[in-house]
Amino acid sequence: MYNSGKIIAGLVVFFILATLPFLLNLGKANAKIEPSIDTPEINAMPKKHCVETKVFMRAEHMQLLNNWRDQVVRNGNRIYVGSDGNEYQISLQNTCMKCHSNKKKFCDKCHNYMAVKPYCWGCHIAPKENEA
């Protein structure tokens, strides 16, 4: 093999450079994204609950919101019966955000992490928050 020294040294340098991002982060835990549910409205609830379970909401809230939107705007249905049997007014501004009054620490947490930009807030008014 000709120039074996240079080739092997080059390969080693390439391997280290290519895997550097992984090597540097080896063993470090990923920053955990934790949407906060610490709002006065939620804390005042005797039993904390959303319209559906936490697991469902985490995975399916976008489908739920899409369905809610179509039901209200196009079919005029404004009451949602959750799987817990409770009835809820279908409204992003007046139901969701009444409890989750901390958009920046709740919605934005995951949306920023996932780099998704839902355009809800182009029209729907986000709750007033103190910059903290």
Next chain:
Amino acid sequence: MSMNRRQFLKLASASTILGVGAASVINNISNSSLEAAQIHPDPRSLKAKRWGFVVDVSKLTTEEDYQRCIDTCHDIHNVPNNPNPRHEVKWIWKDTYEHTFPNTAEDKIMNRELQEKNFLLFCNHCQNPACVRVCPTKATFKRESDGIVMQDMHRCIGCRFCMAACPFGARSFNYTDPRPNIKVENKEFPTRMIGVVEKCTACYERLAVGKQPACVEKSNGAIVFGDLEDPNSEVRKLIAEKYTIRRKPELGTQPSIYYVIGGGEHA
């Protein structure tokens, strides 16, 4: 394994049927739409076959009477007050007799009082709406349940076909971001964003909780709201009793706003 033509056809057709069947089953399972039992209208909501308005401008005596109806609507629906008149956004507004009923305004000897009166104008919620026919995305549509011509802001792409189609000028386009020009936001109602068309929605959000439209409430009886298909409703009685006209009836859109004309002792 050898197979004759007959066996091959049998196997192929059986697997096709299985495949199609399985696909439909999987589609049904993964369909995330809501169950009918999960969703229903608010029991407080007002119901009608076709909502309509009777407007009697003789009951609006001062400028303030008009302005009260306009302001209350624009305040609760976060309608921006754009400084540039060419970017004006309006859901309800007032205009002269000549502009309201252009095809009758050439009459020089008719009632001067009527000709000098201003009229309150808003979306006619036509029975046969031109705006709905031209909308390419079905963003504007006629509600089957009560005849309200609705505007789905989520779907509007801002092509403005509806503005060209509406013979009554009831639609406004957001040429700029409306947020900076809304003085006090109503937190219960959304705003719009740049690039969508908006108009009066007959206060569908108030009807849903059993309230009359806001302009009706503030008009001191000058605007009456009710079911045009119900012969016993207040609007039908008014239309039967008094002489009323609609805007541009010759266009065949069947507007749902009736304007009371005259009402003097000889009328």
